[in-house]
Amino acid sequence: MQDENPVSPDAAWHDVTARAAAAARGRPVTVLAVGKTRPAQALRTLAALGQRAFGENYVQEALAKQRELADAGLEWHLIGPLQSNKAREVAEHFDWLQTLDRAKLVEPLARWRPPGTPPLEVLIQVNVDDEASKSGCSPDGVDALADAIAAQPALRLRGLMAIPAPAPDHDTRRRAFARMRDLFDALRDTHAGIDTLSMGMSEDFELAIEEGATLVRIGSLLFGARG
Numbered sequence: 402m403q404d405e406n407p408v409s410p411d412a413a414w415h416d417v418t419a420r421a422a423a424a425a426r427g428r429p430v431t432v433l434a435v436g437k438t439r440p441a442q443a444l445r446t447l448a449a450l451g452q453r454a455f456g457e458n459y460v461q462e463a464l465a466k467q468r469e470l471a472d473a474g475l476e477w478h479l480i481g482p483l484q485s486n487k488a489r490e491v492a493e494h495f496d497w498l499q500t501l502d503r504a505k506l507v508e509p510l511a512r513w514r515p516p517g518t519p520p521l522e523v524l525i526q527v528n529v530d531d532e533a534s535k536s537g538c539s540p541d542g543v544d545a546l547a548d549a550i551a552a553q554p555a556l557r558l559r560g561l562m563a564i565p566a567p568a569p570d571h572d573t574r575r576r577a578f579a580r581m582r583d584l585f586d587a588l589r590d591t592h593a594g595i596d597t598l599s600m601g602m603s604e605d606f607e608l609a610i611e612e613g614a615t616l617v618r619i620g621s622l623l624f625g626a627r628g
């Protein structure tokens with residue numbers, strides 16, 4: 402619960418951003434604040450400190466917060482699974498979609514992106530552990546999906562995202578991050594504009610940055626453990 406977070410939001414935010422910058426050793430790295438289950442007011446507190454990019458898992462919850470925080474000039478990322486029947490709302494209301502994992506969503510997203518708005522920034526979610534049960538495109542499918550996204554002017558391919566299976570040991574985690582980095586480097590050979598590798602959460606964000614993450618998604622370290 403929020404009350405059990407012994408650290409003030411101010412101290413937590415400065416600690417996370419400083420640790421991320423230190424791990425990046427001068428490379429740019431973005432900290433995405435993951436606000437799922439948190440009230441809009443908690444996001445506003447971080448925004449006042451300078452946090453700009455926010456990630457949400459559920460479309461309806463995100464839309465309610467976007468309305469409450471419309472004056473704050475924030476950047477919104479969908480990081481939860483995308484259902485086909487939500488493509489329109491995502492195209493209309495988000496800046497980034499980090500979880501595109503199948504070709505059949507590409508055309509609807511492009512069609513619903515409102516004319517006159519910037520392209521929707523897109524990451525391909527990769528199932529880096531190749532587990533049958535999880536969402537994410539298989540590593541073998543990344544190239545075809547990337548080409549489909551790149552063919553749509555209303556979408557802009559920015560890179561890859563992964564949620565590796567929770568691994569008990571450090572070396573297994575590191576290998577999953579390194580596999581993502583290899584996929585990212587390979588994709589950059591054919592899609593020179595990509596610049597974003599989204600991996601790492603509260604538990605392992607420094608390790609992810611060491612292995613090449615340019616964006617880390619942080620919830621509990623910023624907001625306290627989820628109740």
Ligand SMILES: *Cc1c(COP(=O)(O)O)cnc(C)c1O
Pocket residue numbers: 435437458480481564602603604618619620621622
């Ligand atoms: C909840 C969530 C996070 C943040 O997790 P923490 O462990 O609270 O930092 C990051 N990425 C995704 C996809 C999530 O669903």
